[in-house]
Amino acid sequence: MSGPTTRPTTRSGTRPTGKATAGPATTSAKRSTQVSTTVSTTKPIKGEPYEPSPRRIGEWLGDRDYQRYLVREATSLLLGLYALWLLVGLLALAIGPAAFELWRAAHHSPWSYLAHLLAFAAALYHAVTWIRLLPLTMPPLFGGRLDDVGWRRLAWILSGVSSVALLLYLTWA
Amino acid sequence: MSMQRSNEPPLWLLFSAGGTLAALIAPALILYTGWVVPLAERRGVELLDYESLHALLQSGVGAAAIVVLITLLLLHSAHRGYHLLHDLGIDAGPRARRGCYAAAAAGGIAATLAVVVL
Structure with missing residues (x-):
């Protein structure tokens, strides 16, 4: 099940763990052996700055787990674009009602719905993998x-409660 | 011999804080501002209109919350974006690294100025 994978975060992280949680000692021992096989080439020496090993262009092409990891990383770019869009709205709010209404009106464009749908999908993927x-x-x-x-x-509970609390607050504040 | 201190830990901490915040509230917030608010407006229900948002952001908590949200999301994205380049095999170099964080910090400063002006 765990196979020869070099990335302990993907496989063992997503499995519902019956056995893995039997004792913290066993899991950490298992983890440390996996990690030691991956970073044996870049032996960290105490006091030296950590230098991640360079990767070749296209290295991800044949590696499913790595592709999933890159998708997870890429979700942050859409989150960043959404934050920028919020920043534009905040600046418009600071400029005045007319500017803010322009920003608000932009949300009725089909492109806006599409962009927000993509950002939502990215955020959801980020959230689900983050929790796993x-x-x-x-x-x-x-x-x-x-x-x-x-x-x-x-x-999951914390995420649900904080999301509902935020939406209720924004709706009735 | 003095050892140069790494600035990585605080950057990873900010990145992680942004990731946590995003995991907890981003999906709901995006769906709300991008779909619920405009669709409600079409049916004549005004959510997040100028007056209520203005009042919300003039309270200290509201202002701090939006600044923290925008800044952490931008820092999270800048940090990940830079590391994504490395993971794709592109060596962007220290200048690009500084540029990523500087752009995110500039966004945070702009958000702070906006709530101060309000």
Whole structure:
């Protein structure tokens, strides 16, 4: 199941874990062996700045997991464009009602609906993968408090509650 | 011999904060501002109109929230964008790296100025 994959974050992160959560010692040991196989060429020496190993152009072409990782990275670009669009709206608001109405009116264009749909899809993909990977990305400080399924469940609840609270606030504020 | 300190940890921290914020609220927010608000307006329901947003952003919490949201999302995107170049095999160099973060910071400053002017 885990196979010879070199990226522990993709496979083991997405599997619903029955066995993996049996004990923190086993998971961390498993993880460290996987990591050691990947970075053995760039041995980090204490005190030296971390230099990621260079990648060849097109290296991603034959690697499914790597492609998925790149898609996940690319979602941030749409998030950035959305933030820029919010910034434009905020600047329009600061300029005055006429400018703000122009920004508002732009949302009725079919291109705007399409762009927001793409941004929504990217944000959703980011959110779902973020939650699936949470047990791996969680700072060690909070490590043993919950198992993998517990962390994911907590993140789903937190995401749902904060989204609903935000929308209610924006609608009735 | 003094060792040069890396500026990576705070940048990764900001990146991670932006990613967390995006994971928690971005899908709902995008759907709301991009679809719900304009569709509601077509049916005569005004959401997020000038007066209410103006009032919302004149409260300290509202102003801080929008500045933090925009800044963190921009920093998240700039950081990922730069690393995406590396992962695609493109060596963009330190100047491009600084440019990415500077552009995001400029966006954050613009957002701050906007809420100060309001």
